[in-house]
Amino acid sequence: MDTAKxxxxxxxxxxxxxxxxxxxxxxxxxxxxxxxxxxxxxxxxNEAEDLVQETFLxxxxxxxxxxxxxxxxxxxxxxALNLAKNELxxxxxxxxxxxxxxxxxxxxxPDPKLGPSALGHMLEGAIGKLPGKYKEAFLLRDVEQLPYxxxxxxxxxxxxxxxxxxxxxxxxxxxxxxxxxxQSRALSQGSLVPVRSM
Amino acid sequence: MRCRKAxxxxxxxxxxxxxxxxRIRLEAHLASCEECRREAFYFSEIGSLAxxxxxxxxxxxxxLRLRAAVRRADEAxxxxxxxxxxxxxLLLRPSLVAASIVVLxxxxxGAWSMMKGAGAPExxxxxxxxxxSAQYGLRVGYNTTTVKPSGELIPIxxxxxxxxKLRKRYLEAGRLPHDYxxxxxxxxxxDDDSSAMQFxxxxxxxxxxxxxxxx
Numbered sequence: 036m037d038t039a040k041x042x043x044x045x046x047x048x049x050x051x052x053x054x055x056x057x058x059x060x061x062x063x064x065x066x067x068x069x070x071x072x073x074x075x076x077x078x079x080x081n082e083a084e085d086l087v088q089e090t091f092l093x094x095x096x097x098x099x100x101x102x103x104x105x106x107x108x109x110x111x112x113x114x115a116l117n118l119a120k121n122e123l124x125x126x127x128x129x130x131x132x133x134x135x136x137x138x139x140x141x142x143x144x145p146d147p148k149l150g151p152s153a154l155g156h157m158l159e160g161a162i163g164k165l166p167g168k169y170k171e172a173f174l175l176r177d178v179e180q181l182p183y184x185x186x187x188x189x190x191x192x193x194x195x196x197x198x199x200x201x202x203x204x205x206x207x208x209x210x211x212x213x214x215x216x217x218q219s220r221a222l223s224q225g226s227l228v229p230v231r232s233m
Numbered sequence: 234m235r236c237r238k239a240x241x242x243x244x245x246x247x248x249x250x251x252x253x254x255x256r257i258r259l260e261a262h263l264a265s266c267e268e269c270r271r272e273a274f275y276f277s278e279i280g281s282l283a284x285x286x287x288x289x290x291x292x293x294x295x296x297l298r299l300r301a302a303v304r305r306a307d308e309a310x311x312x313x314x315x316x317x318x319x320x321x322x323l324l325l326r327p328s329l330v331a332a333s334i335v336v337l338x339x340x341x342x343g344a345w346s347m348m349k350g351a352g353a354p355e356x357x358x359x360x361x362x363x364x365x366s367a368q369y370g371l372r373v374g375y376n377t378t379t380v381k382p383s384g385e386l387i388p389i390x391x392x393x394x395x396x397x398k399l400r401k402r403y404l405e406a407g408r409l410p411h412d413y414x415x416x417x418x419x420x421x422x423x424d425d426d427s428s429a430m431q432f433x434x435x436x437x438x439x440x441x442x443x444x445x446x447x448x
Contacts, residue, residue, distance in 0.1 A: 055303075059296060066291050074289045084291055088299050095303050096310070158282045177283040183248075202244040209275045216275045
């Protein structure tokens with residue numbers, strides 16, 4: 036058993052004995068990771084925090100139901116993603132539009148003068164436009180660096196499907212960022228470095 | 234190795250999940266193919282950018298808010314709410330209460346207007362009666378029926394086409410004794426006239442009926 040999993044299980048055993056300190060330690064281990072995934076799913080920081088809070092609340096109230104044969108991270112990510120998917124479903128049903136959102140965050144292009152961080156901004160925007168199933172697979176695998184097997188368990192789909200979705204997401208993102216990536220490649224090879232005239 | 238197959242392997246290359254044989258074949262292809270080398274660079278850049286993405290942290294009071302929520306949940310679990318209280322809470326939800334008030338208000342208003350007008354629709358709103366009025370020039374009303382009845386029931390028995398049409402219209406409008414129209418004159422102030430009555434049925438003045446209906 037790897038260290039992270041062992042620590043999680045040790046904390047969870049203490050949580051099952053109603054030790055709130057252990058629960059808080061668990062919260063600190065996961066809250067940022069969860070907020071990042073859910074924020075990128077919903078594109079709303081406040082909503083993401085609310086859902087993460089709800090996730091931990093469910094972990095606490097159902098702490099006795101936890102099955103130690105699974106990774107704790109799998110359980111927590113599954114709860115969080117299910118809440119996020121429910122929220123997205125609700126949004127599809129009742130479309131809310133805010134005047135502040137009229138700029139379409141996902142389509143905002145970064146200032147080209149931003150340099151290397153511009154690529155990061157563009158990637159954020161491109162991820163925002165990915166279809167849900169590709170987005171969640173990419174976020175769990177490439178951003179959260181979870182193993183394929185765990186992503187498959189969290190999403191409840193076969194391993195091959197996860198690999199295919201991640202591959203598809205990477206291909207879509209690659210196409211979306213191609214011009215900027217090409218610039219970056221040219222710069223890294225030195226072919227576009229401006230030559231100062233003597 | 235062909236470019237198509239190489240592209241398929243590029244994603245697996247990022248994950249480090251290629252077999253040794255696959256890896257050697259792919260590297261050999263990349264060494265000789267500029268296009269695939271470019272694609273390989275894009276894939277590895279995407280992977281590298283994904284791991285360096287901006288992190289969104291929680292608000293500083295996140296743990297405090299969570300602690301409060303957990304306390305509330307524990308208290309709720311310690312004192313389970315009876316089904317009666319749950320039902321009461323459900324029924325007393327503000328949206329439900331507001332909707333009930335609106336429904337009851339509309340219902341009450343409808344009942345009140347029915348009682349006041351004895352359930353008769355406005356003459357002007359009744360297409361049948363307005364059509365009759367337009368066609369025959371009669372004063373036909375349904376809720377302006379505070380009349381001093383003349384006491385006579387005017388039979389509509391004529392067999393001519395106009396009378397039959399009028400009778401048919403009245404029947405369609407309903408609330409009329411099938412063969413009679415009650416004669417009477419509208420009363421301007423019902424309180425001053427004790428003999429004034431409210432009628433459910435359409436009323437016309439007898440002289441107008443006499444003028445228009447031959448029998």
